[in-house]
Amino acid sequence: MLTCTGEGGADYYALMTEALHRSLLDSGVLTPTEVDRMIADLAAPNAGWGAALVARAWVDSAFRDRLLNDGRAAAAELGYTIKEAGLIVLENTLDTHNLVVCTLCSCYPRSLLGQPPWWYVSKAYRARAVREPRVVLAELGYPVPEATRLRVHDSTADMRYLVLPLRPAGTEGWDAGRLAGCVTRDAMIGAAPARLPGSD
C-alpha cells in the first residue's frame, strides 16, 4: 500500500497560526519582542553558513580533519553556534557517497542551515530513501555510479548531519569565499554534487 502523502490544510493552519499568535500574546505566554526575536533567529541560519564550512574544509585540510572529528566545535571556530547536540560531517570521496534522511520526522541541522527543503520532509523521501536510495537519487537528478558505495544516514536521535561534497574540478586556486558559491543546500544533504556556480 502506498504511503499516503497528503499535503492539505494550508489555509486552515495559516489561520490557526494567527489565532495561536494572538492567544499566546494575550495570555502573556510570549511577548511581541520575543516573537520577533525568534523569527529573526530562525531566519538567520542559511545554506551559506554550511557552504562556508565546506569551502574552508576544501582549502584547509587541518580544518577539514577537525570538522570531520567534531562538526559542532569546528563550526564554532567560524562563529556558527550549533544548537543541536551534535553535528556529524560526512565526507564524500571518489568511492563513497553520503545521503541524509530522517525517516521518523524531519531532523535537519536547522541552527546551521535553516529550514530543510520541501522534498526532504516529504513522506515519499522519508519512506524510500532508506529502501531504494539509488532510485531516489536518480529521481532527484543525481544518479550515483554503481561502483560508488552509498552510505545512507537516518537521523534518528540527537545528532545532525552535513555532507561534505567533493570539490568540483576547475576550482584550482579559488579562495574559500569563491568556493562557497559551489555548494548548495541539496549538496549538503547528499542529493546533488557541488558545482561551478551557474552550471547545471
Place this chain on the structure above:
Amino acid sequence: MSGYHDIGGRPAGPVGAHDPAPPDWALRAEALRNAVQRYRGALTLDELRRTFETMGENLYDGLGFYERRTEAFARLLEEKGLATMADIHARMDAIAAARGQVVDHTAKTVGPG
C-alpha cells in the same frame, strides 16, 4: 494504529526536487513553538514529536508538514495549560468571519462564507 509516522522502508510515490519555500505562516508557527520551548521551557521537541505521532493517522496522512507541526503545537499547548483548542478555534472563527469566511474544523478548511 500507532507508529503511522514510522515510515522508513514503505512504498511511496516519486521523489522530485520540488522545493517551494515555506510560507510565512509556517515560519511564524515555527517561531512561536521555538519561543515557547526556549524562552518558557514549557515544551520539548520530543513532546512535539510524541504529539504528532498520536494525533491520528488521518491527520498525519492528510496534512502537510508544517500543518502537522502546527496542529501538534496547538494540542501540546492545551496539554500544558497554555491555551485551549476551544479558544483557538473560536479565535479562528472570529478572524475568518471578519473576512467573510467560514472555517470547517473537521475538514481543516477555510472557505467563503
Place this chain on the structure above:
Amino acid sequence: MSAARFATGARVRILDLPTPGHVRTPRYLRGAQGIVERHCGAHRNPEALAYGRDGLPRIDLYRVRVSLAELWAGAAAGDVIEVEIYDHWLAPC
C-alpha cells in the same frame, strides 16, 4: 560515569523491544545486525522526554552501520544504512 558498553567496531543487534509510545528506533531496523560506527556520547532518554519527564540518567547513543542488503532484497552489495540507536536497544552479537 561508566564506560560505554560497546567499542567502535563491535557487532551488535538492534532489538525489537515492545516499548509503548514514543521511541526512536525505526521498525525497518528491528532485528538487524550491524557494527558500531562510533559512540555519540550520552543523552537524555527521548522515550521519557516525550512525556515531560527528565530523561535521566543519560543513555549512551551509538551510530550503527547495517548492510542495506540485509534489510532489502536487491540492494547493492556495498551500500549501508547508518543510524543512531540508544544503548538499551542494542545487544552484543
